[in-house]
Amino acid sequence: MTASMTDAELPRVQRFLSSFHRAQAGRTTDFPGGFAALDDTYAHSRGNNHLLVTGPTDPERLPGLADELLGHLPHRLVYVLHEEVAAVCRAPFEQAGYAYSTTYLMRHTGRVPAHGGAREVDLDALREPVAASWRRLAPEVTDEQVHDLVERRTARLQGAEDVRFLASYSEDGEVASWADLYLDPAAGTAQIEDLVTAGAHLGKGHAGRVLDTALHLAAEAGCGLRFLTAHASDWPHRWYGRKGFTAVGAIHVFERA
Template identity: 35%
Template sequence: MSDVLLHLATTTEWRHHLATGAVVPSVAEFVHLSTPDQVTLPANRLFAGRTDLNLLVLDPSRIGVEVRFEPGVPTDPASMRFPHAYGPVPVSAVLAVVPYRGAGGFGPPVLPGVDPAGRQAAFEPSLVRRTATGEVPVTGGVAVRTDPVPASHKHNRLLLDGDTDAVTVAADAERSGTGRATLFGDRHACTAAALTGAGWRVRELVGMTGPAGGTCGRTEVVDVEALRPTWDAEWRRHGVDDADVAQLTDRLLLEERVLDLRALALRVDGEVVASAVLRIDGATADLDGVEVGAAHRGRGHGDALLADARAIAAGAGCDLVTLTAAADDHPRSWYGRRGFVEANRLWDAGRT
């Protein structure tokens, strides 16, 4: 059996699977799977022209039901046998969700590593691409735009994990109208330095990973709108214009459509003293926006929120929690003391 197996799903289908907890057989009595070498055949046969297709990257050891290798359709090569899962496949078997785009036909897939570092590196680009209203190829990656939230830098930028250089990044950012880029991986250290030299504002980040688990305490999962006043006040404190503040919460409502997003709130005497966003995507959860109110710091609320987030992730079937921290800020070491290890480097760059 292959190291990983793949299942094809549109973004809407995957969101439904997350809500129900499993990929279930549809017309046939089994869930159609493929190996990486096979997947172009069913993709081109069934999803030609689709721009919302994804590869669910499955750990065969987590599928939990019998997998038989059997013939496909009569037009497939006679020697080819496809894996068929005879029963519901839990979403906790999905290690990564990879946008699979087939303009002009689907080609061989490019899959991330399925170790913690690979899963961390794949999470954010996958989320942003699935949320975007449009993307175009650029050198080393893609440029994404998300029309409802133009003020969100996260959702309107270049996502670059392949070879490029500072001059090309600047030209592609100008051409796409984003003016921003994120460069993933150590290979881009020199490009990031060159962008800094060219006058761009560049911030080095570290991707970190830690295990899910534990028992949830006082943290609540609430509706995104319940935390809008808290988040709006925090964005204004950071100098965001009133005209843009609303979009920074609106973008979470867009993300809710493509994965399982949990808004977390920790209250003391009815007041929200700490909050965060936990994004659950199969077996991986990503923690973002951890914030403790200025008047409530130093009282252990951050520890309580982090511990509860890890417990909530485990309860949803995740074994891994990922996050991103600034390389030069104290949260990096704070998370390190709580069992998170550094897995990747990336750079967020924008025109000044």
């Protein structure tokens, strides 16, 4: 599923991810080869409380470091950006009881589409549909967890130079599908993230409208490198492939509940 990126491309994606995670964090703690990104305001959001390994590190030390830096939380989550680093980390993490998975980095290699008709919205427009989607997709989540998973978009506004929330509306005026768009025009890089469709509006083309809008706006902003992430074990990456995206690498994920 993966292919090779040029030396100039993959580091740009990795730099963008590292910069975004650092910029949106409430606080960070550096360690050799990476940093902990933490935010007590959204303690139930794993995406806001984790370790990000961005370079060579001591793999034997990482599980203990995760306990030290994430010890106040009920989860342990470590993202590793480089395949060769992840390979030497697998054994220590598995011995410490971690599960391993991968998330594809998918770069848009297709034609830039016309504007899809989605609108730029604020967080107020997304609160209700995002909360409903979490309750549908993860019915075990508590009200506190849903609150953090919704409100964490406030922190994302700090993650990149230009952050936009996009939504496609149904004919009766409901938010049907939405996504984040993170733009760094100076670096020519854009990320599309958290593309979700409300249950009542699945299969009606709304996700495609949001994605087309995001790609069009990113190109319009001068971002020639456009990418997103997709879980390797789930179906959306195949849909993204049909929309002009190519899997070009992966984020390696080590997690223990």
